[in-house]
Amino acid sequence: MKKYRIVMLGEKDHGKSTLLANLLIASNSISDERINEVRAVSKKSKTRFEPAYILDAFSEERSRGMTIDTTRADITYKNSIYELIDVPGHLELIKNMMTGASDSEMAVLVVSAKKGEGFKPETKRHLFIAMMFNVKAIVVVVNKLDESGYSRKAFEKIKDQVLNYIKEINPRITAIAIPISAYNNENLISKSENIKWNNGKSLMETINGLKNSIKSDAKNNGAYKKEKEARIRILVQDVMQHSGQMAFGIAYSGSIKKKDRIRILPENATAVIKSVSSTNAQESSGMQKIKNLSIRFDRKLGIKRGDIIYDMHSAPAYTRKFRAEIFAINAVDLSKDLEKIRIVLNNNDRNIKGMKVLRAMSPITGKKISVISKKIKPNTCVDADIILNSAYPMEKFSVFENLGRFLVFVGNRFSGIGKIK
Amino acid sequence: MIQQNLNELENKAVYLIREANAKLNNIAVLWSMGKDSTTVLYLIRKAFAGKVPFPVIHIDNGIDFPETYEFRDRLAKKLNLNLIVAKSEIKREISGFSCCGANKTVELKKILNDKGFNGLIVSIRRDEHGIRAKERYMSERDKDFKWDYKNQNTEIWNNYVTNTKKDGHIRVHPILDWNEIDIWNYIKREKIPINPLYLSKEGRRFRSLGCTHCTTSVKSNANTIEDIIKELKTTKTEERGGRQQDKEKEYIMQKLRSLGYM
Numbered sequence: 001m002k003k004y005r006i007v008m009l010g011e012k013d014h015g016k017s018t019l020l021a022n023l024l025i026a027s028n029s030i031s032d033e034r035i036n037e038v039r040a041v042s043k044k045s046k047t048r049f050e051p052a053y054i055l056d057a058f059s060e061e062r063s064r065g066m067t068i069d070t071t072r073a074d075i076t077y078k079n080s081i082y083e084l085i086d087v088p089g090h091l092e093l094i095k096n097m098m099t100g101a102s103d104s105e106m107a108v109l110v111v112s113a114k115k116g117e118g119f120k121p122e123t124k125r126h127l128f129i130a131m132m133f134n135v136k137a138i139v140v141v142v143n144k145l146d147e148s149g150y151s152r153k154a155f156e157k158i159k160d161q162v163l164n165y166i167k168e169i170n171p172r173i174t175a176i177a178i179p180i181s182a183y184n185n186e187n188l189i190s191k192s193e194n195i196k197w198n199n200g201k202s203l204m205e206t207i208n209g210l211k212n213s214i215k216s217d218a219k220n221n222g223a224y225k226k227e228k229e230a231r232i233r234i235l236v237q238d239v240m241q242h243s244g245q246m247a248f249g250i251a252y253s254g255s256i257k258k259k260d261r262i263r264i265l266p267e268n269a270t271a272v273i274k275s276v277s278s279t280n281a282q283e284s285s286g287m288q289k290i291k292n293l294s295i296r297f298d299r300k301l302g303i304k305r306g307d308i309i310y311d312m313h314s315a316p317a318y319t320r321k322f323r324a325e326i327f328a329i330n331a332v333d334l335s336k337d338l339e340k341i342r343i344v345l346n347n348n349d350r351n352i353k354g355m356k357v358l359r360a361m362s363p364i365t366g367k368k369i370s371v372i373s374k375k376i377k378p379n380t381c382v383d384a385d386i387i388l389n390s391a392y393p394m395e396k397f398s399v400f401e402n403l404g405r406f407l408v409f410v411g412n413r414f415s416g417i418g419k420i421k
Numbered sequence: 422m423i424q425q426n427l428n429e430l431e432n433k434a435v436y437l438i439r440e441a442n443a444k445l446n447n448i449a450v451l452w453s454m455g456k457d458s459t460t461v462l463y464l465i466r467k468a469f470a471g472k473v474p475f476p477v478i479h480i481d482n483g484i485d486f487p488e489t490y491e492f493r494d495r496l497a498k499k500l501n502l503n504l505i506v507a508k509s510e511i512k513r514e515i516s517g518f519s520c521c522g523a524n525k526t527v528e529l530k531k532i533l534n535d536k537g538f539n540g541l542i543v544s545i546r547r548d549e550h551g552i553r554a555k556e557r558y559m560s561e562r563d564k565d566f567k568w569d570y571k572n573q574n575t576e577i578w579n580n581y582v583t584n585t586k587k588d589g590h591i592r593v594h595p596i597l598d599w600n601e602i603d604i605w606n607y608i609k610r611e612k613i614p615i616n617p618l619y620l621s622k623e624g625r626r627f628r629s630l631g632c633t634h635c636t637t638s639v640k641s642n643a644n645t646i647e648d649i650i651k652e653l654k655t656t657k658t659e660e661r662g663g664r665q666q667d668k669e670k671e672y673i674m675q676k677l678r679s680l681g682y683m
Contacts, residue, residue, distance in 0.1 A: 081423055
């Protein structure tokens with residue numbers, strides 16, 4: 001079955017873990033034993049049955065009533081698997097949130113309609129990060145309708161706020177809003193009697209519909225896509241001596257066979273493939289995008305981890321200067337930190353020689369903020385020109401996303417993510 | 422039980438194993454001769470063109486089943502494994518927390534110290550336990566094997582942090598995403614040999630294998646891999662139902678894991 005990854009976003013206490021847990025229960029995706037364990041713990045601590053405990057398995061998470069770290073759980077619905085990724089809503093835990101969000105194709109954003117809760121600045125930050133990570137569709141679930149008198153007005157208000165924000169940041173993303181009560185299991189899989197005014201689909205029906213829209217979107221690119229797929233881009237993970245030189249790599253695009261002529265960067269060499277094998281015993285019907293390869297060449301090369309193998313007709317950029325969009329979670333002071341900054345690009349640490357901030361914007365207001373060129377504020381998105389210590393092969397994120405993205409560390413501290421423009 | 426796409430699972434596992442071997446200079450794999458860690462041995466062979474290029478460790482408390490020892494020796498020979506058998510002593514009462522916690526972990530610490538391993542491939546799966554679902558693919562342990570689960574490393578865009586504090590190591594979890602049924606589907610597809618205790622004998626079989634003291638068999642007539650897969654498609658019980666150490670009290674798994682248990 002095809003799997004889709006969905007990150008669950010939203011503020012602390014707006015009900016993400018409860019929603020996920022009730023989806024697991026309602027779709028029969030969890031064993032009775034696991035539910036009973038939670039029942040027993042809830043009883044012992046004399047609280048109401050707390051479905052969120054199914055995901056919040058740490059004792060600290062249960063006693064503090066919050067998700068600390070990301071959890072994944074699978075549910076099946078109409079012949080697809082949906083991997084739902086719960087992430088902490090709390091500001092200080094943003095790096096755990098990013099770990100959960102980075103490989104998701106869709107997002108479910110939970111916003112509580114309860115008085116005093118609603119669409120918060122922190123929620124905007126989560127949404128912004130998810131869109132930066134390439135989430136292609138978002139379901140906005142307006143939660144706790146049971147605690148707001150199943151009010152249509154409360155739903156519409158949040159719906160307008162959130163959909164307008166998404167449109168402002170990225171108009172190409174498909175977003176749909178639906179009203180639910182996660183705790184009462186209303187409108188999750190089947191529709192609710194209490195939300196009769198809503199004639200839209202339930203949450204799972206909506207997700208299922210969006211899944212198809214993601215697929216058709218990928219097909220829309222036609223000739224360009226075909227041309228792009230013909231390009232060979234293999235990232236070298238490791239090279240070993242194994243009865244001669246053998247390179248292990250991951251093919252992000254294209255395919256190679258024996259006797260094919262290929263090129264390698266940064267070595268700038270040309271070689272002929274002597275043998276190549278994919279780890280997959282059975283090639284499935286084009287479902288997998290990436291392949292692990294073991295390759296031998298007609299002669300000994302200076303090939304190493306981080307190199308890119310490519311075809312004879314198109315080449316990746318090979319440069320030390322590039323422009324990037326960066327989302328910083330911590331403050332970076334370029335006048336003091338420059339020597340400590342490293343980016344992880346194509347699985348390798350690269351040191352930075354120079355960096356100039358061109359533009360900055362706040363994900364919370366969606367507005368430009370003033371640039372003090374040597375400083376990057378925490379939780380801002382900047383455009384910057386970066387100069388590395390030496391040249392490396394790379395691609396634009398918009399063309400080959402796997403080869404055009406990087407992580408930013410200051411010392412050992414994770415400080416942000418970047419995309420090559 | 423949800424059946425996932427085996428090629429996707431295999432791709433990710435091979436990628437993780439190759440990353441671990443490239444980034445960590447001295448790694449080993451833990452092998453309990455169970456279905457999960459045996460599957461991982463075969464994934465390692467896939468990653469490195471038919472070889473397991475680093476040591477394979479069995480922490481042997483001396484009370485595994487005879488079938489398990491026989492299976493170990495047979496497969497180690499067949500796959501030409503560099504097998505390290507570490508005998509662990511059983512000092513206190515044998516069950517759950519004190520057995521797996523004190524005995525096996527102590528022995529593992531000794532080996533890591535002696536050989537200087539900075540990476541250890543461990544065959545845990547997210548679907549086994551709520552706590553294991555919180556794990557990273559590459560998870561840091563300090564010199565005392567403590568898991569700082571409140572401050573885990575980021576894992577973004579298939580990039581994994583592998584530096585540790587002094588004398589710490591990285592636990593590598595290549596099959597974290599796999600479900601029990603995926604393991605069996607893969608064993609079937611790849612024709613991976615299994616410990617015979619998994620197959621039904623006189624109406625009972627082992628669904629999860631530990632040592633003789635803390636594992637019990639379950640009722641089952643499944644005596645082929647196909648039967649096991651069929652059985653799992655409809656089961657309502659948990660895989661580790663026959664494991665004592667998961668059950669002693671709440672959060673026991675969290676405590677065990679934070680102390681270094683697998």
